[in-house]
Structure formats: C-alpha cells, structure tokens
Amino acid sequence: xxxxxxxxxxxxxxxxxxxxxxxxxxxxxxxxxxxxxxxxxxxxxxxxxxxxxxxxxxxxxxxxxxxxx
Numbered sequence: 357x358x359x360x361x362x363x364x365x366x367x368x369x370x371x372x373x374x375x376x377x378x379x380x381x382x383x384x385x386x387x388x389x390x391x392x393x394x395x396x397x398x399x400x401x402x403x404x405x406x407x408x409x410x411x412x413x414x415x416x417x418x419x420x421x422x423x424x425x
Contacts, residue, residue, distance in 0.1 A: 360422075367418045374411040378404065 376382050386403060394402045 363422050367414065367422045371411070371414040371418050374407065374414045377407040378411060383407065 377386070383404070388400060392399055397405070
C-alpha cells in the first residue's frame with residue numbers, strides 16, 4: 357500500500373462492502389439467517405451493531421488515512 361491510489365481503492369472497496377452489509381439485499385438476508393443470542397443480544401441486533409461499527413470505522417479510516425493525502 358505504498359502509493360495513494362492503491363490505498364484509496366482498497367479503503368473505498370472496504371467502505372462499499374461495509375455499506376452493503378447494512379443495506380437491503382445483503383443486510384436483510386444476513387441478519388435473519390440465525391436466531392441465537394450473542395452477548396445477550398438477538399443475532400439481528402448484534403449483526404447490525406457490528407456492521408454499522410465496521411461502516412463507521414471504515415469511513416473514519418478512509419477520511420483520516422486516505423483522503424488527507
């Protein structure tokens with residue numbers, strides 16, 4: 357990840373993947389597949405909590421590390 361364009365492409369792809377995890381086709385399908393309880397939360401709540409956390413983290417990293425150069 358030496359040059360700027362490569363970093364931008366990688367982090368943008370990570371952000372798009374994280375965004376897809378919380379939206380209709382993937383998010384609705386993945387959040388309803390399992391019904392166990394994880395960390396005291398139903399799976400759908402845990403799934404969206406982790407997916408949105410990943411989306412925020414990817415956005416912050418994209419803005420901080422990539423777009424500032």
